[in-house]
Amino acid sequence: MTEHSQDETLLRRYLLGQLSLEEQVQVEARLFLQDEYEQLAEAVETELIDDYAYHDLSETERQEFNDHFLARSDRHEDLRIARALKRFVNSQPEVINPLVAQPTDTRNVSPFPVQVGFWSRMRNRSPAAMALAAGVLIVFFVIIWFIFQSARKEREVPFQAQQPRPAATELPSREPVQPQDEQVRNVDKPAQNQGSTGQNERYRRPRSKRSDEALEVSTPPNGSGLVTTATFIIPPGDFVRGEANMPVVSISSETKAVALKLPVPENDSSQEYRATLQSRSQTIYTWSRLTAEADEEIGKIVLMKLPSKLLHEQTYIIKLRGMGNPTEVNYGFQVRKR
């Protein structure tokens, strides 16, 4: 048993009135003198209340809880809150933890949080209803597939991979309309502009070996909106000195989802990553169990996807940490809406 768990056991016995006067005095003196010990006691107290609410106490402990612990009137309110929380949690449908939601397709992003009560609900349906639902789904997907294929043939727009990320030192400006100044590159621009000069130059990356390909678009011309995911590469850096060199994520009104590629060191052996999206020190969303993947242009990356409506015109920072790796890497960027 660890020192910590010995403390917990002692505190639990204290709260249930199982200690001698001398032991009780020692505990209370520590509670007065040590902040951490008091925090631990609060956690143990909450757990004890939860155990009572969830009927996880033995009969003796339950009796001691009633006789001793609940003698303090303010603990009644804690117990009632614990019971209310239990009622609320039990009334909620089972939810897959969105912290582990991990998008896999760059063209589709699941909205948050990921509610998946569907299959558990379907289990209670009759086989006929299940078959009917399956049939409707198949017909629906076939129709969607035909629409997609016909639209694709008409427009013949290739979907191309984005280009390698320019180094941070090569990209000093945050202005999104100048291609040579961009650290992140928008890839949802109309294809009709590619290769020309003027306005479409913003999508070029002059130093790239594959500059023509690098500036290709992944949406059809005229904003038909078939592909609505914009992919950006966010280099590491928290830009604490200001926004001047912060990468710009430029989002059009047609962009439904944003994919962010976060380069990670090749020698980082982490199997899984945890990422937190923050703005003004407020956590907006957290992803867990993200995995690294190989990008043929950039190398090892972690890909994150999120709905564009989640992003507003402001600066953001993504804090990425490999599981088991204490080092946290920051990726700062700012959002511009077109």
Added chain:
Amino acid sequence: MLDSGFVKTDSQPIRPVDRSRIVLADPPPPKEEWVLTPESFDGLLAWLDPNRDHAAEIYEEIRSGLIKRFRQLGCQDGEDLANETFDRVAKKLPQIAPVYKGDRAPYFFSVAYYVHKERQRKPVVKSLTNDDSSSEELPDPNPWYDNDDDDRDDELLDECLKQCLERLSHSNREMILQYYRGERNVKIKLRKELAAQMGIKVGNLRLKAQRIRVDLKKCILDCMEAKAST
């Protein structure tokens, strides 16, 4: 050397300049509030140590420790609270002395724990004044949980809980709902999984959940109070 404010030989109460202590030579009748008398103070010193000088040193040591800690805890009136602590010990001494066998100093800190808790629970109405009535018990500011109308209160509580959960950040709300899902072994297993998903230890997860619970409780109490007053 003992605090000079503690011992007074004439009958007129005198408040020391540092407001450390008043001892009444002529104690009020029993129905009045209990005050430290020279006899009870002597008894307190004797309990600390049979040697009076040594007892006085121990007393001063404990007192300065109490004042320092009360101030660390944000109590500006640390001296008053230390005095209150000694008063309570002296008052209980007849019952304690025969049964308590442990070290004396922790006993004072143990009593100070309750003094501080009570201070936290009730608003300070007359801080740093010379009016002793400030130590009178105040009505509980949140009496809703003593209401017998449980069903109505539960509805109100559920409503407030729901509101307060919605006010939490998305990640905190999801975390707390995951944390309290399941029972017994299932709950333990789910918590381990949740901690692994978040890349933290189960102990840290519990402290994080505890912090959210504290915020949640405060929000719920405020909500209940607001609804009760309308």
